[in-house]
Amino acid sequence: MHRALTLFLFLAVPAAAPAQSGGVVHGTVRSSQGGPIRGAMVGISGSTFYTQTDADGRYRLAPVPPGDVRVRAAAIGYSPQAIVVTVRGADSVTADFALEPSPLELTPLDVVSTKLPRFGDHPVTSVAQVSEQEIDRRAVNTIDEAIDKVPAIQFLNGQINIRGSTGYVQGLNSRVLLLVDGVPMNEGDRGGINWDLVPVDQIERVDILKGAGSSLYGSSALGGVVNLTTRDVPTGVHERVRFTGGVYANPPHPVWEFRDQSGYQGGGDGTWSYGTDEFGASISGGARHSDGYREHDSGNHWQLAGKSRWQPAPKTRVDVSGAWADDKYDAPLSWCTQGQCEDLGQAYQPFKTDTGGRPSWTDSRKGYVAAQARTVVSDRFAWQARGSWYRTDFFDQRRDTSEFGVSNRFGGEIRVEAHPDSSRTVLVGAEGAYSNVTSDIFGDHSQSEFSAYGQSEQALGRARLNAGARIDFLAIDGGSLSAVVSPRLGGSLPLGRNGGALRASVGRGFRAPSLAERFVDLVASEFGLRVVPNPNLRPETAWSFELGGTTAPFLTFMRADAALFWTEARDLIEPTLIVASSGPEIQLQNVAEARIAGLDATLLAAPLSARLKTALSYTYLSTERRAPGSPNGPLAYRPAHQLKLAADYALGPAGVGADFRFASRPESIELEGYVDPRRVPMKVLDFRAQWTHGPFELRLLVANALNYIYNLVPQTLAPVRTTTLTAVWSH
């Protein structure tokens, strides 16, 4: 801590020095075919200067020190390009880029794993990106539906697994950290993730770090980090309106039918924005309704979001953003087994729910406000500060009872970024968070977190070495502090000049128990057992290793990326049956150790130039759970094999595509013997098509086109075939 403070003060010295005057580098980034590229990264390597292009492909870097500078532009799907320009005094210099389409081009930068945008470097751990184009053409309602197509990621009833990190714990925690524009957004009480917090139409890009990221991000980054980047506010006046409508397929077997007519879904949202070079603001709102694809499954969603940017000085930018979402939906949605509903002589009815459990519904409200400021003191030094407030509020109505919970998470962070020379980057920061909850099942409790972190990256010849560590202090209800240290060491080695590279890393991750896990106190009605609190839960920890590599393009149209990974986890928190004086009870305890190892491989191919792009990915998971008093076995809900295929064919303003996802049948589930054990492999094929004409765009999505009936978690039917048409008008 003392060293970190010393380093902070050392780095802060340049901030006090008189600022250099500088010029402006501006221009556009376009495709070589002429169209502007939105969201392209433009920056000066080894410096604090970077930005993204707006909807018209324009960018502006200022104040750039006088002299020759190498400006680089990169965008996913295009070959990067660099231009050397000479900046004289405070003059403006134009640098326009025309990028060649290159469907095999990978993620242009590594934002998530380092908190720093860098060009031309290779990340030391696996990073994936979902671009704006991919989000658009998938015509999804919530962003998790698009992230689900990323290699080695699987969603289990809304709960994200990166390389098998979390399993399924009914939203009670997450071993993946969600960031919105770099701000942590896991719930303050349960630690889970609300994927509909940010309207999907406001999300420009998703960056995903696979593997432990706690050395920079702290708790919850045990299995990975997902960062949602929201759309920047462009200059001028812009509007965007989107309408969606769709229909759910009926059950494929007459004995499963549960309603006389088809189910529908639909909604609409709109965004208005105005911006100048110094200021910009946008506001959006929308709503959608779904009849649901099964019985007792209807839901309504309302949302509001806003964002503003302000550049009070050339070197400083302030961003304020916020969102509010309200969902009211029927729950729970476990399918009924024989006798729980009109079973028509069936052992189970996957489209029907237990009629004895009604009425039951949930009202879930959540919202956040975040503010960030970034000052580029010089080309060698910048600092950034942020503050945020995330609030969640739920009310569950069940047949005989109701539950409620209100939680807040206040967070703040300050970090400095320094480039002492062109071969070295240093990052130092401090972060604090305070979470509280008021609930009839979690009680009134709070948790405080304080942390400090530092990271340095150094070029060693062609290789780059990355080392960092973070220390987190945790306090419950104002009690004594406990500390967790999370180091990481990694390196990357480019292979030739065509983009091939090797990477290796080892790091420690952790996840602090959520307030809900520590203090939950309720009767689990399905088992008739009481769940009792355990305030003494310890953080889960894990060491993660990765060895991977990316090839340069080969056979003129292919490129591959593969990684071997190995995680050894300790103190995993699981529900445990205990015998108390009043009878058996369930308590969450640190009982298990686990190993998760495997292979994450992706093959990209563009056999017909830029028109046809295909991707094939395969993930193999080998897991072992070790706990006292029970035999070793595989971790629950981790399929050993996952296969994903994607293909897109573009022809002028039109395009068609398909996604196929396979996951083998999970060998193990939790509470085996107490829940319906039926489960099958996942085999889902999606088709999509889109057509653009001026400001109009039409998208068609047929999700689960074969109407494959399957479940990922016990007694919960996964979505059936859903045909959705989306119309977008933007100006």
Place this chain on the structure above:
Amino acid sequence: MLELPLRLSGTVFVLAAVVTACDEGLQPQPICGAGFVGVCGTIHFRGTIPDSTDNVFVAAYVTFPQTCNDLIANRQPFIPASVPYTDSAAAYSVTLPPRAYEWVLAVWKKVGTLQLSPADTALLRVAGYYRNPADTTQPGVVTVPSGGAAANIDFIADFAHLRPATDFVTCTAR
């Protein structure tokens, strides 16, 4: 020049389609249908359903229980699923490991929370059980074959004659 990549792309998707076609996902499963391992049959209900009824479930015991503790600790499944009881008869099935069971019975439960302890017997009554066809005064042994079902295990549950556990076992506390 383009033949190889086109053929490769086509092959990949044909493979995907074949893999998809090989498995039809979840399928309807009639009670006592193929693949079911356990006990199934029909319960015929008699008498008036008590107002305090919470549910009715079917349980099985490998050996006939001797004590109240045996009733709870040796019950299979440990947490049974309920059976519809509002009609005059209901098909039922209970997933059980293959072996012989000395007692298969319908248990009536009154409203209240089970503790999974002998104290639960205060909430539970024996509503009926499968009887030995050769001697209907005695429980019948049911054998679940390996990989199959013991079907047609039919019996009567009488709400008018709900019997406490003490009629069958010794309880030190209720």
